[in-house]
Amino acid sequence: GASGSTVVASMEGTRPIIAEVQALVSKTTFNVPRRTADGFDFNRAKRENKIEFAIIKAGGGDGKTGGLYKDSKFERNYREAKAAGLLVGAYFFGKALTVEKAEQEAKYFLELVKGKGFDLPLYYDVEADMVVKLSKTQLTKIVKVFCDIVEKAGYYVGIYCSESYIKNKLDLTKLNYTIWCAKYSAKEPSVKYDCWQFGGEVNKLRSNKI
Numbered sequence: 001g002a003s004g005s006t007v008v009a010s011m012e013g014t015r016p017i018i019a020e021v022q023a024l025v026s027k028t029t030f031n032v033p034r035r036t037a038d039g040f041d042f043n044r045a046k047r048e049n050k051i052e053f054a055i056i057k058a059g060g061g062d063g064k065t066g067g068l069y070k071d072s073k074f075e076r077n078y079r080e081a082k083a084a085g086l087l088v089g090a091y092f093f094g095k096a097l098t099v100e101k102a103e104q105e106a107k108y109f110l111e112l113v114k115g116k117g118f119d120l121p122l123y124y125d126v127e128a129d130m131v132v133k134l135s136k137t138q139l140t141k142i143v144k145v146f147c148d149i150v151e152k153a154g155y156y157v158g159i160y161c162s163e164s165y166i167k168n169k170l171d172l173t174k175l176n177y178t179i180w181c182a183k184y185s186a187k188e189p190s191v192k193y194d195c196w197q198f199g200g201e202v203n204k205l206r207s208n209k210i
Contacts, residue, residue, distance in 0.1 A: 039076065042084035053087035053120055055180070058112040061095025061105050063129050068108045078116060089120030091160055094130055094146065102142045106149035113155075121158035121178050122150055131165045140171040147177050160197075163189045 045051040056077045059070040071077075074090075081088050092109040096102035113122060124146050130139060143159060151157045158178035161170065166181060172192060181193035189196055 039073065039080075042077075042081045042086060046084050046086060051086065053089065054081040055089040055091055055120060055123065056081060058090045058092055058109060060093030060125070061101070063095045066101075068105065070112055074112065082117075087119040089118055089122065090116075091123035091125045093125045094143075095128065096142050096146065097129065097133060099142055099145050102146040103149060106146040109146075109150060110153050118155070121156045121180075123158040123160045123180055124150075126159055126161045126165065126170070131161075131169045134169075136169050136171060139169050140174055143170065144175055147175070151177075158194070163191055166191045166193075 042051075042054065054077070056074060057071045058074050059068065061068055078088065078090070090113055092105060092112075094102075094105060096105050109122070124143060126139070126143055130142070134142065147157045147159065156178070158180050159170070159175060160180040160182065163181055163183040166172070166179065167190075172179075178194045179192060180195040180197065181189045181191060182197040183189045184197075184199060186198070
C-alpha cells in the first residue's frame with residue numbers, strides 16, 4: 001500500500017458534501033492527520049434551532065496570573081452573529097477579588113467592546129473563585145463597582161450568576177441590574193431574573209441539543 005488521500009464529492013439531499021480520506025502507511029514523527037471543526041454556525045442555529053440571540057464571551061480575568069485576556073473567537077463570533085441577523089450581547093468572565101481588580105476588569109471590558117453595537121446587555125459573569133473566596137458583602141461591592149463603570153459608559157448592564165449564588169452571595173437590594181440566571185433544570189428559578197439559562201449541552205426545556 002502507498003500513502004495518499006482521496007476526495008469524494010457527494011450529495012445529501014440538496015446539501016453538497018466533500019469527504020477526504022487519508023492513508024499513511026509508513027512510519028513518521030508527525031502527528032496523526034485529523035480534521036477538526038472550528039467555530040459555531042450561527043446561521044444554522046438560527047435556521048434549525050430558531051435561535052434569536054447570542055451573548056458572546058468577550059474576555060475575562062486570569063485567576064492564575066492575575067492578568068486579563070480577550071477571547072480568541074470574540075471578534076469572529078460577534079461578526080458572524082451580527083451577519084446572521086441575531087440580537088447580540090456580550091459577557092466578561094470575572095475573576096476580581098478586590099475592588100481595584102474589578103475596576104481593571106471593567107475598563108478592559110470596555111476596551112474590548114469599544115466601537116461595537118449591542119442589542120442586549122453586557123454581563124459580568126460572576127462565578128468560580130469570586131463566589132468561593134469572597135463574602136456576600138465583598139462580592140456585592142466588587143460586582144457593583146464593575147457594573148457601575150460599564151453602565152456609566154452608556155451600556156445596559158447585567159449580572160450572570162447561578163441561582164444558588166444569587167440567593168446566597170449577592171445582595172440584590174444594592175445591585176439594580178438585569179439578571180441572567182443559570183439554572184440547568186426544567187423548573188423555573190425562584191429568584192428574580194430577566195434571562196434564564198436552562199440548559200448547557202442538553203437543553204432542559206426542548207428536545208434538541210444546542
